[in-house]
Amino acid sequence: MKFEIKVENVKESRISQFDPENIGFGKIFTDHMFVADFKNGEWTDLRIVPYGPFSLSPATSAIHYGQAIFEGLKAFARAESETEITLFRPSENAKRFNRSATRMAMPEVPEALFLQALNELLDLDRGWVPRTPGGALYIRPYMFATDDFIGVKPSENYRFAIFCCPVGPYYNKALRVKVEEDYSRAAPGGVGFTKCAGNYGAALYPTALAQKEGYDQILWTDPIEHKFVEETGTTNFFAVFDNEIVTPSLTQTLLAGITRDSVITALKHLGYSLTERPLTVKELIDRHAEIKELFITGTAATLINLDGFGFRGTYYSVYDETKIDASQEVKKFLETLKLGRVSDPFNWVEIL
Numbered sequence: 001m002k003f004e005i006k007v008e009n010v011k012e013s014r015i016s017q018f019d020p021e022n023i024g025f026g027k028i029f030t031d032h033m034f035v036a037d038f039k040n041g042e043w044t045d046l047r048i049v050p051y052g053p054f055s056l057s058p059a060t061s062a063i064h065y066g067q068a069i070f071e072g073l074k075a076f077a078r079a080e081s082e083t084e085i086t087l088f089r090p091s092e093n094a095k096r097f098n099r100s101a102t103r104m105a106m107p108e109v110p111e112a113l114f115l116q117a118l119n120e121l122l123d124l125d126r127g128w129v130p131r132t133p134g135g136a137l138y139i140r141p142y143m144f145a146t147d148d149f150i151g152v153k154p155s156e157n158y159r160f161a162i163f164c165c166p167v168g169p170y171y172n173k174a175l176r177v178k179v180e181e182d183y184s185r186a187a188p189g190g191v192g193f194t195k196c197a198g199n200y201g202a203a204l205y206p207t208a209l210a211q212k213e214g215y216d217q218i219l220w221t222d223p224i225e226h227k228f229v230e231e232t233g234t235t236n237f238f239a240v241f242d243n244e245i246v247t248p249s250l251t252q253t254l255l256a257g258i259t260r261d262s263v264i265t266a267l268k269h270l271g272y273s274l275t276e277r278p279l280t281v282k283e284l285i286d287r288h289a290e291i292k293e294l295f296i297t298g299t300a301a302t303l304i305n306l307d308g309f310g311f312r313g314t315y316y317s318v319y320d321e322t323k324i325d326a327s328q329e330v331k332k333f334l335e336t337l338k339l340g341r342v343s344d345p346f347n348w349v350e351i352l
């Protein structure tokens with residue numbers, strides 16, 4: 001099914017103001033955005049319009065009660081092509097968006113609409129995809145409740161929008177993480193597995209406290225005993241021991257990263273032995289000498305090594321360039337795949 005999307009082009013593109021050598025992360029936005037409104041039980045007024053602010057009622061319910069979800073994915077400049085771009089597993093984002101929507105009592109966006117909106121927007125703004133090494137176009141689909149009503153109930157009206165920003169690396173060094181034992185990111189039965197706005201807002205305070213102690217990010221532990229490692233900041237966590245790679249198995253309190261899933265599949269494809277299982281902080285400490293590397297994965301962050309982790313005042317250093325192996329091999333594999341440079345054994349890459 002093809003949806004009818006109205007297009008209003010910008011009068012003048014802002015692309016000449018964009019310096020691809022100096023991008024940063026998330027501060028520059030492309031010319032256009034996609035917007036749709038959910039009214040009377042259906043998605044209406046599908047449109048691509050110039051990027052710009054929304055006008056909202058002060059009573060907009062998302063602002064008060066947090067019915068807001070988002071996704072993140074990237075488009076890449078296809079190697080050896082002046083114009084073609086690639087998208088990495090966009091259907092997975094559409095599916096996860098709808099899992100988040102269901103949990104937050106929000107309407108689903110049909111996967112076909114999500115993908116068509118994405119493709120039409122990218123087609124229009126493809127010139128913004130950086131062709132500089134390490135650059136990508138970060139795409140942010142999101143939905144929020146728009147009823148102007150302050151009773152607590154699921155909103156009847158919603159806005160779904162997508163905007164894009166050219167980005168460079170999110171992090172540019174190995175990170176120091178603090179094992180968090182006082183605060184929790186998520187609880188069983190809660191919303192930790194969704195990409196709802198509140199999960200990120202609630203992490204800011206404990207993260208700021210850890211940063212005051214000299215850390216970059218938090219290594220979240222389970223909310224019941226604070227014994228099991230869960231995830232790191234906005235990323236999933238991997239430990240490479242001498243003879244096995246371990247990543248915490250998915251639970252209700254972990255975000256099922258699409259990069260996580262891709263890294264697991266790619267590592268196995270490259271011949272590494274990888275186990276998804278519960279991983280305790282105690283195991284990381286007891287087997288500290290056997291750790292070759294720790295790394296984290298996410299769409300924005302891609303794959304970043306950890307310098308080490310802090311636990312109850314002791315810092316366990318891990319990063320040793322001579323031992324880095326699995327992370328760099330899988331990173332390179334996925335990077336070349338995303339740029340359309342190698343054949344794609346998993347059918348993950350879409351060319352536009």
Ligand code: COI
Nearest residue numbers: 072073234298299300301
């Ligand atoms: C992503 O990797 O897309 C994320 O969700 C991180 C984002 C909050 C910057």
